[in-house]
Amino acid sequence: MISHRLPSILASPSWRTFASTAVHRAPQRSLPAAYYRGGTSRAVIFNQSDLPTNRASWDEIFRRVIGSPDPHGRQLDGLGGGISSLSKICVVGPPSHPDADVDYTFIAMGVKNSQVDYSSNCGNMISAIGPFAIDSQLVGHTTNGDADLRIHNTNTGKIIRSRFPTEDGEAASSGSFAIDGVAGTAAKIQLDFLDPAGSRTGTMLPTGTVTDTFDGVSTTCIDVGNPCCFVRASDLGVSGTLTPDEIDAHPDLLSRLDSIRRQAGVAMGLADHTEKVPGSVPKIGMVSTPGPGSPSTVDVVVRALSVGQPHKAVPITVALALAAAAKVPGSVVADVTRSPPVDETGITLGHASGTLMVGAEFTAEGRLSHATVFRTARRLMEGRVFWKKA
Known part of the structure; x- marks a missing residue:
């Protein structure tokens, strides 16, 4: 009975649509990437040279990679974790600032919505940028000893000095320093935010009043x-x-x-x-x-x-x-x-x-010279990240 109906089924419009769709499936796309914990956050980190030169195409790539928007709020079809601290992208590349070793651009990704936000910085993920730059050989380094890098955050135009130990040519991961919110211990990373006031507004008290x-x-x-x-x-x-x-x-x-x-x-x-x-x-x-x-x-x-x-x-x-x-x-x-x-x-x-x-130091003239915090970071994965076309 079924064998007699098969030719008519195959000739039906619905079958032809299904067969056409099946034959013309688009392959998944991929790019080199790494996945790092930085402080109490996690992010997918891209080398800027691996991304398209046309930045207009970045947003959709980032959405697909992180799994947004997800109406269920879980980002199961991407590398996001369903909360803001785990829904992040970082891009690291050569410096555009004369006092920096690398550029770092932070992107906050919406979870349930399609927001791709370049308007802020992420202090937690900055702790992973220096290690990523060393591990990816974007900057020179010693075989052992302390790395001392200056990171230019393109979102704010500010410089952050990152100091951390290295081992065998890579950022050290093991150490005795612990931060609340992260299990275990790791190597200490000192972050000095230089001249941090006025990151977006140009002044520490942008409304002109204290309250x-x-x-x-x-x-x-x-x-x-x-x-x-x-x-x-x-x-x-x-x-x-x-x-x-x-x-x-x-x-x-x-x-x-x-x-x-x-x-x-x-x-x-x-x-x-x-x-x-x-x-x-x-x-x-x-x-x-x-x-x-x-x-x-x-x-x-x-x-x-x-x-x-x-x-x-x-x-x-x-x-x-x-x-x-x-x-x-x-x-x-x-x-x-x-x-x-x-x-x-x-x-x-x-x-x-x-x-x-957290430390904050003011000059005698009342200018905020720098603020300091200590964090840890760790490389979790590196390879290629895959996403499917919409």
């Missing part, structure tokens, strides 16, 4: 590493030690924070209207004074958001901005920060996954 008021909430807007704004958790009627899940589940906290963030973005000159404020900047953080349950080593507690999501640790650029704001009298951050700090080396932040110490 502004948005939706009735006192807010400090500051641009160090990335444009950021800070509010007191108490002014929003919530505890400063909420977990990321509790922030996410709160009925209106995220929308209130985003409203403040967007108004701050306009006040900082990042956009003309609140609807046009990028998702990645300004970043926003809720700060509070360490309570009885906080570690004795903490100077200030912060809960940060990145691309609309509660961060499970704290973005490094938010930490840099917070450390600088803690030294500005009258700022929202200074008002809730313990003084003197528990460690004279810097300000110790309490975040959702532990603690982080």
Whole structure:
């Protein structure tokens, strides 16, 4: 019975459409790439020379590689991890700045949406850029000893000095340094953000005042590493030690924070209207004074958001901005920060996954000369990354 019907089935329009589609399947595309953990983030890293010279074609490649947009929020069909700290792309290439060894461009990828955002920097992933440059032989290096590289972040135009040990011609991965939010220990990477103020706005206090008021909430807007704004958790009627899940589940906290963030973005000159404020900047953080349950080593507690999501640790650029704001009298951050700090080396932040110490140094004239943080990084994979055509 089936054999008699087969010729008519094969002649049907639906079968011809299926057969045509099957015969003309497009092969997957691929490019050389590496996958690195940097601090408490992960990203796919490309050598700029491997990408198309026409940058207009980058966005779609990055979406396909990372698996965005994914309405399920998991990015299972790509290398993203379903949250903002794991949905990132980095591009590294020859320096366009006379004081740099390499250029580094950061791209924040939307998870559920198709956003490809070049407007901000990622302090965590900077920790992986020096090791990538050494491992990929983009820069010269010694067989053993410390590497000392200057990285030009093209998103902000700022220089970051990266120092870390090498071994057998590659970035060392093993070491005794631990960071909260990452299991185990690894080699220490020192990152000095040189002259970090005014990364996007040209000045540390872009609104011209130490505090502004948005939706009735006192807010400090500051641009160090990335444009950021800070509010007191108490002014929003919530505890400063909420977990990321509790922030996410709160009925209106995220929308209130985003409203403040967007108004701050306009006040900082990042956009003309609140609807046009990028998702990645300004970043926003809720700060509070360490309570009885906080570690004795903490100077200030912060809960940060990145691309609309509660961060499970704290973005490094938010930490840099917070450390600088803690030294500005009258700022929202200074008002809730313990003084003197528990460690004279810097300000110790309490975040959702532990603690982080950040240093900020001002000159006698009041200029922020540099900010320093210590991280770890590790190469996880290198080879070719595949994606399918839409």
